[in-house]
Amino acid sequence: MGRISGTTRLLAVLGDPIEQVRAPALVNPLLDRLGRDAVLVPVHVRPADLGEVVGGLRRIGNLDGLLVTVPHKIEICRYADELAPAAAFTGSSNALRREPDGRWRADNFDGVGFVRGLRARGHEPEGRRISLVGAGGAGTALAAALLENGAARLSVCDTDARRLHALLARLGERWPGRATGSAVPRVEDADIAVNATPLGMRADDPLPFDPSRVPPGGVVADIVMKPAETRLLRTAAALGRAVHHGIHTLDHQLECYAAYFGLAG
Template sequence: MTGDAPWSISGTTRLLAVIGDPVRQVQAPALLNPLLNRPGTDAVLVPVHARPDDLPDVVRGLQRAGNVDGLLITVPHKAAARAFADGLSPAVRLSGSTNALRREPDGRWYAENFDGAGFVAGLRAAGHAPEGRRVMLVGGGGAGSAIAAALLGAGAARLTVCEPDRQRREALLARLSRVWPGRLAGRGVPDPEGADLAVNATPLGLGPGDPLPFAPKTLEPGAVVADIIMKPRDTALLKSAAALGHPVHHGVHMLTRQLDLYREFFRLAPDR
């Protein structure tokens, strides 16, 4: 395939898949495929809808296909997908979740997580550097756990993880506290008081009837409100926060800042 010629898929094309439930909201194919349609790269990324009960069959089936080189993982499979990797990166071990698996030359599969790095890079590019901030993070699942680790690693002064699943919350806090003691708190329900950066890392907002993950009206003036949901771009949370005068940060930034990381991870041709 080339950037100037029509898109062409042949018997030599290598496959990447993004796996989720649902997948109608995924933006990775639209953003990553233009990078694959360039000289020296013969690959395509396609969405694959896998319900939780079907995940093992879907992933193992794709891994057995000889021309599938990598998998991107999205909601709600990021924690469960660790089980399909032979090797885990430090980021995966710390967060407990993965959003990218790569076939190695020897056929083994290696798991990485770029959500945290992408989210922090997006914040910095938008002028919302996390250093010294008091952060409320709602959601301790696959993406939330990776974002939590990245925010602490980037210098957040205090991080409160709001996650209703007590076992999940306490396991995440235990892992993070071993690296960043004294900078963490956990709650079962959101409490934005005192936060100057509030992050939604839950799926709430994907559906038009979803409740807000937290009430932005309780935030201090000037607090930044970030959402990791990419479609719709302006979630109900971000609309509500903007109406109150809060700076908002859209979910797509987390993905766009991961594109170069994906290209390197999957050993794709460099930008030309």
């Protein structure tokens, strides 16, 4: 990381917990390579404090943008002045930037990053049967991106019935007949089974679904980035299933962030 001075521009990533975030380790070297006088710092924000913290951050004159991780991706939209189409459709955001007029615009790159990561590893979502566990901020973005990129059928599971039904209603309006929901994971005929919940961040977390029920030849994917080898992925690999790690999503979000925050120009 380059020397920080009075001219340094700031970016912050908000989350609770925050220890698991990988964005600073990837974004700060990118800023150095691009010769940008900027730094991304992690900020631990508990849900009850989000509004107050974001209000204060917006008043920092040299803060250019925010990245957002669990559990704030849905709630953060309340504090944006404008929602890009992806954020408006999903109702969640993982990036906000300050516009030249001082307004804050929110967007969501979780879905595009996940799909690009899948394709880069040889896991094409088009025409596939996909099971997605988690209808929160990240899961909503992944669901929309997977259908947008040609998933033949999407089964979404979430224990929060109200949240699940709201997501299915939005998906059904845009992609009628291609998404179904359940309170328990349905992975028995999935070509790709995805954990889009925080389960796996802690060693004592239960498995989000049983990878032994994923058909041989299926892919088990996780959006958790730390630890890199979650219990789900270790178990799936031991069963002979192909696995897809969370870091691949962030790897492919970097180009989105660079364009969104004007870093590459």
